[in-house]
Amino acid sequence: MDDVRAGRALRALRLRREWTQAELGVRAAVSQSVVSLAERGHFGTLALRTVRGLFAAVDARYSGVVTWRGGALDRLLDARHAGLAEAVVAELIRLGWKPLVEVSFNHYGDRGAIDVLAVQPPSRCGLVVEVKSELTAIEETNRRLDVKVRLAPALIEERFAMRPTVVGRLLVLPRSTTSVRRVSGLGATFSAALPARTVEVRRWLQNPTGGLAGIAFVPFTNGRGSGRADRTR
DNA sequence: TTTAACGTGGAGACTTTAGC
DNA sequence: GCTAAAGTCTCCACGTTAAA
Numbered sequence: 001m002d003d004v005r006a007g008r009a010l011r012a013l014r015l016r017r018e019w020t021q022a023e024l025g026v027r028a029a030v031s032q033s034v035v036s037l038a039e040r041g042h043f044g045t046l047a048l049r050t051v052r053g054l055f056a057a058v059d060a061r062y063s064g065v066v067t068w069r070g071g072a073l074d075r076l077l078d079a080r081h082a083g084l085a086e087a088v089v090a091e092l093i094r095l096g097w098k099p100l101v102e103v104s105f106n107h108y109g110d111r112g113a114i115d116v117l118a119v120q121p122p123s124r125c126g127l128v129v130e131v132k133s134e135l136t137a138i139e140e141t142n143r144r145l146d147v148k149v150r151l152a153p154a155l156i157e158e159r160f161a162m163r164p165t166v167v168g169r170l171l172v173l174p175r176s177t178t179s180v181r182r183v184s185g186l187g188a189t190f191s192a193a194l195p196a197r198t199v200e201v202r203r204w205l206q207n208p209t210g211g212l213a214g215i216a217f218v219p220f221t222n223g224r225g226s227g228r229a230d231r232t233r
Numbered sequence: 234t235t236t237a238a239c240g241t242g243g244a245g246a247c248t249t250t251a252g253c
Numbered sequence: 254g255c256t257a258a259a260g261t262c263t264c265c266a267c268g269t270t271a272a273a
Binding site for chain 1: 246247248
Binding site: 020021022032036037040 | 254255256257
């Protein structure tokens with residue numbers, strides 16, 4: 001959706017409530033002029049938090065769309081995701097696990113794909129791995145992981161002809177200061193849902209006894225060196 | 234060499250006000 | 254009720270310095 005169309009949507013939502021621009025401004029804690037700018041699609045002159053605040057005031061949600069060189073952005077993001085998944089798969093194989101990548105499912109409306117689904121036959125343990133090149137929607141990530149873990153036993157039985165005694169859940173993030181800081185800054189709820197960290201996760205993968213719920217930070221490599229962020233300015 | 238703390242200038246985000 | 258222009262003020266980037 002372009003800015004002008006988004007502005008028209010904001011106006012329509014405001015008029016639906018029979019509010020003036022000034023009234024919407026009060027509710028969004030901005031002046032009437034800002035409302036006018038937004039409704040005319042001048043989002044470039046407004047702070048993102050202001051735009052979101054305006055849409056929130058009419059009980060709507062604004063999310064921008066990033067495009068770059070056609071589909072190149074998707075390929076760029078996929079490359080990061082694929083690099084992390086590849087590192088996870090290599091480590092699982094090394095530790096005696098049998099991994100499958102991109103295992104799709106469709107179960108009574110719950111549709112999606114598990115990034116990495118793995119089993120370790122000797123221990124009869126299963127593992128659901130969610131790979132995130134960037135941690136954004138925390139609640140949504142947690143919710144999706146819950147769904148996948150719930151469906152995992154049936155999928156493992158179907159794909160590996162084995163009923164697992166336990167299924168671990170693992171969130172994999174790139175090893176970067178941003179990721180580590182983001183996780184450490186998360187609320188207690190999220191930390192309680194995925195308490196184990198890299199060392200504990202590795203220990204469990206080597207000797208899976210009991211359940212696992214944790215986060216592992218994996219170095220990101222794209223096959224072109226260390227993968228360190230470009231610091232030029 | 235890296236990191237943190239601090240000061241400063243400028244850009245831009247927002248408000249006020251006048252006018253349509 | 255709304256737009257546009259002018260003014261105000263906040264905040265961030267950047268440079269410098271000191272400490273580890």
